[in-house]
Amino acid sequence: MHDIRAIRENPQAFDAALQRRGLSGISEQVLSLDAERRAHIVEAETAQAEQNRASKEVGAAKARGDEEEFQRLRQLVAEKKADVARMQAEAAMLDNRLRDFLMGIPNLPLETVPDGADxxxxxxxxxxxxxxxxxxxxxxxxxxxxxxxxxxxxxxxxxxxxxxxxxxxxxxxxxxxxxxxxxxxxxxxxxxxxxxxxxxxxxxxxxxxxxxxxxxxxxxxxxxxxxxxxxxxxxxxxxxxxxxxxxxxxxxxxxxxxxxxxxxxxxxxxxxxxxxxxxxxxxxxxxxxxxxxxxxxxxxxxxxxxxxxxxxxxxxxxxxxxxxxxxxxxxxxxxxxxxxxxxxxxxxxxxxxxxxxxxxxxxxxxxxxxxxxxxxxxxxxxxxxxxxxxxxxxxxxxxxxxxxxxxxxxxxxxxxxxxxxxxxxxxxxxx
Structure with missing residues (x-):
């Protein structure tokens, strides 16, 4: 399997090596999946932080005896929890998709390997x-x-x-x-x-x-x-x-x-x-x-x-x-x-x-x-x-x-x- 970081750092070299095997444009598909996966991870982490912040505020509202604010924040925490679960599931799905895609890409030939079709x-x-x-x-x-x-x-x-x-x-x-x-x-x-x-x-x-x-x-x-x-x-x-x-x-x-x-x-x-x-x-x-x-x-x-x-x-x-x-x-x-x-x-x-x-x-x-x-x-x-x-x-x-x-x-x-x-x-x- 290939190192996603190496593909990010030099997609041209990755494509050039695979082109010698008769494959082309692979890095664009890999990096597109990777970007989507990373975006979902950031969204999930942001939602998790918002959930944690709201959870702390729930405790503070309860301590103040502010029942209306307490109920509002409880509802917000529940919504954020659902959002986090959904986003984490989507990120995991994209992570698996990227892994499966990388699993199907052959190894890169050494420079000394002769080019050829068969x-x-x-x-x-x-x-x-x-x-x-x-x-x-x-x-x-x-x-x-x-x-x-x-x-x-x-x-x-x-x-x-x-x-x-x-x-x-x-x-x-x-x-x-x-x-x-x-x-x-x-x-x-x-x-x-x-x-x-x-x-x-x-x-x-x-x-x-x-x-x-x-x-x-x-x-x-x-x-x-x-x-x-x-x-x-x-x-x-x-x-x-x-x-x-x-x-x-x-x-x-x-x-x-x-x-x-x-x-x-x-x-x-x-x-x-x-x-x-x-x-x-x-x-x-x-x-x-x-x-x-x-x-x-x-x-x-x-x-x-x-x-x-x-x-x-x-x-x-x-x-x-x-x-x-x-x-x-x-x-x-x-x-x-x-x-x-x-x-x-x-x-x-x-x-x-x-x-x-x-x-x-x-x-x-x-x-x-x-x-x-x-x-x-x-x-x-x-x-x-x-x-x-x-x-x-x-x-x-x-x-x-x-x-x-x-x-x-x-x-x-x-x-x-x-x-x-x-x-x-x-x-x-x-x-």
Whole structure:
């Protein structure tokens, strides 16, 4: 959420930043609502002062025995009390309207973010690895002979409908091994704190990280009012919701492996085959909570943490900085890691690493005490996939596929598979 004082002080800069996202004239609407809200607050405060003054005069009239004046002032106090209640209600309504309006405005992009309308305007930062040359035409993950026995879409559809998958046998084990490998790498090499969190959260938590109110249709809500997390970014980031922490305790670097749930609203017709885009999936998510000065350095660090997973798994990738038109709602800058999928003959996103500044912290009212003293400041937040487990499974299977329908695994996975090095065409693991 945005600081209303900053918008008042420099509305031109606010509009210029949002114009890069394709929005214009927002400050005029914000400031109009703000002016109306402030006017009602002043009116309510004035009426309250008049009520207080009249209340004192009631006592004085009663003490003098002036019954006529006493009754007149009592009536005046009652009228002022009603006026105050009405004005306070109107001010509160306008305050909520302003808050809701600010809640729907995306974060301001950093100056270094490339301008653009969509993903076609993203800028490549670097590549790692060389896509493998195949002596045969590579297929997509669900078409590999050794994968078919362990990747069941028909049974999943019977159980839950479209965009679900049932993994079993060797494929389920590889999927589990990938998540375990990622967690171990982040904990042992990257010094992230392993965390296990709920997947059901209160509405305020979804508001805190920006999923609500604007993107409610993208997530699932239970009948009891809980929300299923679209990623454990929601729970990890909200661990400081409403808190005032010491600067010395920052940065806080966390990682969690969790189930994630997305309705995929607006994605009809996209990636309908295979398990690239599912309603239920797993991610290993990284979140950092930092002070105001450390955010960009932490963003570079978090990007490297995600890249290290791909490099350890010997998966070619490229790192992109997203343009203003492709960047997410809450981000100031985002790096997308795109892994090479030979079955599709293209790079596909496998991780987004975003720096949000104090945008989420304002929604959560999460602050820190500066070490040198002074006024509390809002924390800065970052999040990134490290990685999406299902998409990593797809990449390992497609890049390791062989002409006979088997799959060779990268060396880093062998210890997590009991020494197995391949998935046979029969769907079984072997050394």
């Amino acid at each position: 993903e076609d305007d993203n800028v490549e930062l670097h590549r790692w690895g060389t896509p493998r040359s195949f002596e045969f035409t590579p297929v997509e993950h669900f078409e590999i002979a050794g994968v078919k026995p362990g990747m069941d879409f028909e049974t999943a559809a019977k159980l839950s409908g479209s965009r679900f998958v049932l993994l079993k046998g060797a494929v389920a084990r590889v999927h589990r091994a990938l998540a375990q490998f990622m967690l171990d790498l982040h904990v042992s090499r990257h010094d992230l704190e392993e965390t296990w969190t709920p997947v059901l959260v209160l509405e305020d938590m979804m508001i805190g990280t920006g999923q609500l109110p604007k993107f409610g249709e993208d997530s699932y809500q239970t009948r009891e009012g809980h929300w299923l997390v679209p990623t454990s970014e929601v729970t990890l980031t909200n661990t400081v919701h409403g808190d005032l922490v010491d600067q010395a305790s920052l940065p806080r670097r966390m990682v969690a492996h969790s189930q994630c749930f997305r309705s995929e609203a607006g994605s009809a017709g996209r990636d309908t085959t295979g398990m690239l885009r599912q309603h239920q999936f797993e991610k290993v998510e990284m979140v950092s909570i930092t002070d105001a000065e450390s955010g960009l350095d932490e963003h570079a660090r978090m990007t490297r943490c995600a890249e290290a997973v791909l490099e350890a798994l010997e998966l070619p990738y490229r790192t992109m900085v997203l343009s203003t038109g492709d960047m997410g709602f809450g981000a100031r800058i985002t790096h997308d890691l795109e892994v090479w999928l030979p079955g599709q003959d293209k790079y596909r996103e496998i991780s987004s690493v975003s720096y949000c500044g104090d945008f989420q912290a304002r929604r959560m009212n999460a602050r820190y005490r500066p070490e040198g003293g002074g006024k509390p400041e809002f924390v800065h937040t970052l999040n990134g996939s490290g990685l999406a487990v299902g998409r990593t499974l797809i990449a390992v299977l497609e890049n390791g596929q062989q002409a006979d329908g088997s799959v060779l695994f990268p060396a880093a996975l062998h210890p997590y598979l009991g020494g197995a090095t391949r998935l046979g065409a029969d769907g079984k693991l072997s050394a």
